[in-house]
Amino acid sequence: MILFLVESFTKAKTISKYLGKDYLVKATGGHIKDLPEDRLGVDLETLNPTFLWRKGKKKLFDEIKKSSLKAQLVLLGTDPDREGEAISYFLWEELKRVVNIPIRRVYFYEITKPALQKAIKEQTNINMNLVKAQFARRVLDRLIGYLLSPELQKSLKTRGLSVGRVQSPALRLIVEREREIQSFKKKKFYYIRALFEGFSAYLGVRFEKPDNAKPYLEKLKDVFFEVKEVQEWEEMVPPPKPFNTPELQKTANERLDFSVEKTTRLAQLLYEEGYITYPRTDAHRMSPEKATEFLQWIEKNYGVEYVGRLRKFREKAHVQSAHECIRPTSLVKKPPPGDSLELFELIVGRTLASLSTPAVLKNTKVMLTPLTQGIPFEFIAKGRTLVFDGWTRFEDYDFMEEKLPKLEKGQILKPQKIILEERQTEPPKRYTEGSLVKKLESLGIGRPSTYATIIKTLKERGYVVVEKGYLKPTETSFLVLDYLMENFPKLVDYQYTAKMEEVLDLVEEGKKDWKSAVRELFKEITDGNPYPNKLP
Known part of the structure; x- marks a missing residue:
């Protein structure tokens, strides 16, 4: 019998359908060991972490251990990332003490029969660089969370506040956007718009005040327009990338x-x-x-x-x-x-x-000249229509189509009305959960496994509320950010946060010692701040 271990019970059930009677598939229900919840769990001298059994996991592992005694081979099929590798490592560490059989790692990125067969055929050893990267991430986050959060709570005299390696820069993005919105002053501006039958055109100049447009409006009363030029061209809109x-x-x-x-x-x-x-x-x-x-x-x-x-x-x-x-x-x-x-x-x-073909748009630009003296600018009308849907057959996309009637050069037109159209500048929008994730990704902050946890923590700590789909910072979040900017500026520095991710990647690639990485990063974060429990 071959014992196949994964972390999820649903995953175990699915895999069991594809593997034959010679396999026994069991799940751990996630991590079996972690740092203690009630204390730091990291030696500040050596940075050695203390990993303890998670609640209920020792009993569950005892069942796995019994099954391993009947097996000829153990395959570790946890998720193919740092967290999955750490789960496999702790399983391997415990099982090797009780059985003298091969314990091998298998990697698959979809749960299908061919993928599982390929993974079993290419079974390998645990990637210790991945494990060390998880240790580095976990210990660094623990040091930041457990050592710096009390300083924040003490300063603001508020319990339940926390800081985090990725959480805090994400909070900064949200608060800084809110401050942009608060300081934003709307500014009005104006365009002259000519309304024709079936379309409209704009004078190619922007007016800062209505009075500036009055001389033009006077000259445009009861004026005919000539179509000076019609430009048409096709635009190929490439398909989007598949999802990450x-x-x-x-x-x-x-x-x-x-x-x-x-x-x-x-x-x-x-x-x-x-x-x-x-x-x-x-x-x-x-x-x-x-x-x-x-x-x-x-x-x-x-x-x-x-x-x-x-x-x-x-x-x-x-x-x-x-x-x-x-x-x-x-x-x-x-x-x-x-x-x-x-x-x-x-x-x-x-x-x-x-995987589909580009969509094809037909763009039209029409220049119209008012038949009067003293108007040095042309009116412009723009049209856009979809002539081949291509990839949009599979995914809806709004191209903001604007149809123009058939117009020819030299054609004379009489507008139905000439109006002064008022517009105003708009403040930047608050982040949605989705746009915040994309912004973090663009800055190199966080990784796919962390985005959901970051936003969940910001909500749970009372730093943000969701209002009409947007993330609105609370008063507390302003105080927290100001404290961090003054006392631990590196922690909310976008470039430094991205650097921390890059250093963790170097550990994953085997190019940097994980303890050295943690020590260097944490010392830089706390540099110049005389708080207790600094690393020696």
């Missing part, structure tokens, strides 16, 4: 009104039930074999004119080449109706759209 984690979270937030936490939970369930690939990924790449399968499906169902190609994308330096985009494992198998199906169909639509 931040883009899925942002799109599901915008189109389905799902919180980032909800999207993360549903995507993980879809993965564990075998419907999609691993949902925590920075990558846009897609398996050539699956892309071919999807391209053939597009041709069969929609015709060759919708068949695009598998594109290569420039990925960020830290992206692991083994990870794919988030895509369906099959176009035939679907989850039952509900939120999971909505998210699945969003993923299917984006996957097919990414």
Whole structure:
């Protein structure tokens, strides 16, 4: 018998369907060990962490241990990332004490029979660099959270406040945006608009005051216009990239009104039930074999004119080449109706759209000259129509079409009305959960596995409230940010936070010792601040 261990009970149930009677699949229910909840759990001299059994996990592991005594081989099939590697490491560490059989690591990025068979065939050892990167991340976050949060609470005389390596820069983004909104002063400006039958055109000049436009309005009374030029051209709009984690979270937030936490939970369930690939990924790449399968499906169902190609994308330096985009494992198998199906169909639509052909737009620009003296500017009318839907056959997209009637050079037109149109500058918008995730990604802050936790923590700490879909900071968040900017500026420095992620990536790549990384980063954060418990 081969014992196959994973972290999720749903995942274990799905995998059991694909493996034969010679396999016993068991789940740990997540991490089996972690730092203690009631104390720091890290020696400040050596940085040695103390990992203890999580509540209820020792009893669960005893059952796994009994099964291992009957096995000839143990396969560790936890998620293919730092957290999954750490779970496998602790299982390996405990099992090797009681059994003298091979304990091997297997990696798969979708739960299908071919993927599992391939993973078992290519079984390997635990990647200790990944484990050390998880230790570094966990210990650094613990030092920041457990040593600096009390300083914040003491200063603001408020319990329950916390700081975090990624949480605090995210809070800064939200608060700084709110301050931009508060200091924003609306400014009015004006355009002259000529209304014709079926379309309108604007004078190509902006007026800061209505009085500045009055001389032009006077000269334009009862004036005819001549079509001076008509320009037409086609625009190819390329298909979008397939989803990675931040883009899925942002799109599901915008189109389905799902919180980032909800999207993360549903995507993980879809993965564990075998419907999609691993949902925590920075990558846009897609398996050539699956892309071919999807391209053939597009041709069969929609015709060759919708068949695009598998594109290569420039990925960020830290992206692991083994990870794919988030895509369906099959176009035939679907989850039952509900939120999971909505998210699945969003993923299917984006996957097919990414492999389809460009959409084609017809753009029109018409220049109209008023037949009067003293108007040195032309009026311009713009039109845009979709002439071939291409990738938008699979994913809705609003091109803001504007149809113009057929106009020809030299044509004389009489406007129905000439008006002065008032507009005003608009303040920047607050972040939504989705747009915050995309901003963090663009700054190199956080990783796919952390975005949902960051936003959840900001809500739970009372730093933000969701108002009409936007993240609004509370009064407390302003006080917290001001304290951090004054006392621990590195902690809320965007570039430094991105640097911390890069250093953790170096640990993962085996290029840096994890304790040295933690010590250096934490010392830089606390440099110049005389608080107790500094690292020696």
